[in-house]
Amino acid sequence: MNNPHHLNPTSLKSRFTTRFLRALTKIRAQKPISSSSPTEIFRRYRRIKVAADKSMAYSVRSRRIWSRAMLWKLRSRSYRRQDPCSGRRSGKTNQAIMKKSSNENTTTRREDGVGFVEEADELRQLVPGGETMNLCNLLDETAHYIKCLTTQLFSPIGKG
Amino acid sequence: MSGASNKITDDELNALILRLGTLLPQLNHGRHGRASSSTTKILKETCSYVRRLQKEVDDLSERLSQCLDSMDISSSDAEFLTNLLQQ
Numbered sequence: 001m002n003n004p005h006h007l008n009p010t011s012l013k014s015r016f017t018t019r020f021l022r023a024l025t026k027i028r029a030q031k032p033i034s035s036s037s038p039t040e041i042f043r044r045y046r047r048i049k050v051a052a053d054k055s056m057a058y059s060v061r062s063r064r065i066w067s068r069a070m071l072w073k074l075r076s077r078s079y080r081r082q083d084p085c086s087g088r089r090s091g092k093t094n095q096a097i098m099k100k101s102s103n104e105n106t107t108t109r110r111e112d113g114v115g116f117v118e119e120a121d122e123l124r125q126l127v128p129g130g131e132t133m134n135l136c137n138l139l140d141e142t143a144h145y146i147k148c149l150t151t152q153l154f155s156p157i158g159k160g
Numbered sequence: 161m162s163g164a165s166n167k168i169t170d171d172e173l174n175a176l177i178l179r180l181g182t183l184l185p186q187l188n189h190g191r192h193g194r195a196s197s198s199t200t201k202i203l204k205e206t207c208s209y210v211r212r213l214q215k216e217v218d219d220l221s222e223r224l225s226q227c228l229d230s231m232d233i234s235s236s237d238a239e240f241l242t243n244l245l246q247q
Contacts, residue, residue, distance in 0.1 A: 028228050045225035052221055119203035126210045136168045139176035142206060146183050149213040158220050 012148070015059040017155045023051035024157070050074070056148050066141045069129025177202050184209050 027047050031040070054074055060067035123138060124130035127145050130138060152158060181202045186209075224231075 024224065024228065024231075028231070041225050044228065045222050048224050048228075049218065049221040052217060116200040116203050119200055119207065122207050123203060123210070126207060126214070134168075136172065136176065139173075139180055142210070143176075143180055143183060146206075146210060146213065149210070149217060152217050153213065153220065157224070 012059055013151050013155055016055050016148075016151055017157060019055035019058060020052060020152075020155065020157055023055060024048065027051065052152060056152055060144075060148060064141060064144055065133060065137060066128040066130070066145050069132075073128065173199075180206055 027044065031044075053070060057067045057070040057074060062068045062071070120135055120138060123142060124133065127133075127138065127142050130141070133141060177199050181197055184202070184205045186205055
């Protein structure tokens with residue numbers, strides 16, 4: 001039986017889909033919705049959303065600034081839930097990420113003459129870890145981030 | 161990007177902006193050359209595109225939360241994927 005839509009098992013799409021599927025299966029197994037209480041559905045929506053972000057971030061791992069930022073955010077969330085005194089640890093990790101991505105500094109404000117600093121800053125708010133990126137990194141990371149977002153949406157799960 | 165130089169050249173900047181422009185759906189419809197798409201415009205479009213994509217992922221999560229029970233999840237991942245892909 002030849003499947004014409006065979007997924008390349010090492011592609012980003014298939015890595016993401018596999019992880020996301022596993023997470024969805026777990027979420028479904030935890031508490032089947034017998035009643036459609038809005039609270040339950042909302043909680044489930046939140047878990048699915050986190051699972052989607054997590055699946056993508058882990059599929060990209062630490063190869064990208066934005067994925068590192070997202071992984072850090074996800075981990076510090078779960079740390080905070082287990083241990084309320086983990087503020088210091090999160091701060092240290094944040095510093096590490098900022099150091100890594102701000103090595104080439106100084107170019108952030110240079111483009112005043114061309115007048116798109118505002119738009120660049122706006123973009124920084126949207127891309128995970130954007131606040132620490134110089135313009136060059138920001139543009140590069142955004143391109144990859146967009147590619148990953150569309151991968152999420154066009155995975156077999158998204159289209160189903 | 162190498163850490164050797166601290167300044168981004170205009171050429172590098174243009175190249176990055178152009179690449180971003182090719183990813184944007186709105187800007188790819190019959191526009192000639194780069195003259196019509198300024199850096200500001202491309203950045204603006206990028207922002208709204210990213211927002212739109214993030215919202216669509218949100219909507220997808222919401223849809224899944226409502227129909228998760230009725231999804232046909234077989235015992236193995238591979239089986240499930242094959243089924244989905246054949247739909």
